[in-house]
Amino acid sequence: MKFLSNNALERLREGAEAPDLAGTRYRLLERIARGGMGVVYAAEDENLQRRVALKVLDVPGTDGDLANRLVREARVLAALEHPGIVPVHDVGTLADGRVFYTMKFVEGRRLDKYIESVTSIPDRLRIFVRICDAVAFAHARGVLHRDLKPANIMVGPFGEVLVMDWGLAKILHSGDSNGARAADRDATIFEKPKQRGIPSDSTEVSVVTGHGTILGTPGYMSPEQARGDVELLDARSDIFSLGALLRFILTGNPESGSTPGAVRIDKSLSAIGAKATAASPPQRYPNVQEMALDISRYLDGLAVGAHQETLLEKAGRFYRRYRFFILLIAAYLAMRVLILLFLHR
């Protein structure tokens, strides 16, 4: 038997990783990213002559936990037809026995990269509202994302916002409409293996506890999710993540704090973030729509539900909202005063 050098081992590994697309309508183009379950490739759909993203498991088999989870992720995506959620095209098993699905190829930038180029706070908040729209839609369909973070949000070249990576998504029981539904325990105990070397996901954790499996990303994970209290997870767990995401969008840091050099944000926005990330779920927004509504109210110069204003703050907000008219009236009054003074001289 021939000795295999270290170089040969590496080349064998590289060569063996590529998926076997024989018998499919896809042609492999390039590897885009590696995740906990497998690899995402750019591929060409030769029938439709368009580029797609192809997510494929590392290992063969259609009945293992990972295979079930990938198929489940594809089905979750297929059920969520929304402009803010990446559409899935196809799911199946390759000739090499690996489960795959294809989805829209999203050309854009991750939120954490994109946000650096957006200097206006209102523009940043409008992006956030679009994220809320997509998450609210998923919640209305009984799906929790459970891993909302900047690395899982893409912003396209035309400003379209897409919520990605529904690999940790949990389907809630149907029949309850208040958005804070009980968890389907069986549906949530699957593991996202810890990843190494992928900057976007390097902080993800997966720890099995006595209650369930902790899945998510520190800083964005709700306390109940971090404890592995699977049965307590509901829409408010994603609201916690949205609160952390809001803070990240505004300050570059998902966690609140008065560390030296921290970016100061408006009290109303700070209150929205604090309410969304309250340690106790009942103290958070009951649903994403209410949180998005508070942001929209802030953008419109209205009082937000999360913050009780003082008289001075009310006056300040009133001034900011009607600055143009106030200045116009002030200029008019000043002009009148000047005219009166001139006439009485």
Next chain:
Amino acid sequence: MRQEDFQPGGDRFPLTRRSVIEAARSIDAEERERALEALCAAYWKPVYKYVRWRWHRPPDVAQDLTQGFFAELLERELLDKFDSNKSRLRTYLRVCVDSFIVNEDKAEGRQKRGGSIPHVALDFAAAEEELGATGIDPARIASPESLEEFFEKEWVRSLFTLAVEDLREWCEQRERSRTFRLFEAYDLEGNEKSSYEQLSKDYGISVTDVTNALSWARREFRKIALDRLRELCGSEEEFHREARAAFGWNAK
């Protein structure tokens, strides 16, 4: 252009392997023997090299200990005690090797053993050459983590070597010898200067044929290696973990 270069994958390597853990617990003596052979084929080199590096034993003593270990594995039915929920087989065997050597040292009555691993040729001279070729400094693998890494790397090397041999035989059976030679030239012996263009010139075939032949060989190699790996694992979960380790999917 020959048919073998552009078949997209009509002829697949037959996957028939059963876990050695299950087979080792079989009531059928032949089945048990086959399991030990499979285990021995995959692990004897990593074990031998591990004994040489970890325990600093000279070649003749390491050879004796390696054979003795596999004999003990059979005699004491150590595979029956393996629980894939608690550890990987690879780790379990390494720990068993350590215990075996400690016990042998205590007994100080180690006897020459040999011939107890049927149908597996243990080419210790080749293993010694490989140890030299790896260029590893034993002094640098003193920590438990680096020993684990060393054992894992040698285990992957052994697994891939067996898979390459299976692929060679499979190609010969399917009259695809040239496909294997292309695979050997590019994936096993190639370097950064290797190119499909150069291979197409060397073999007088088109670049597309080289691409197709290599794609086929890699797919088959992957399938064979995973099949061999599945045989060496006690559960589906362990198989997934070990596949990730063997193919480096954890580290990318």
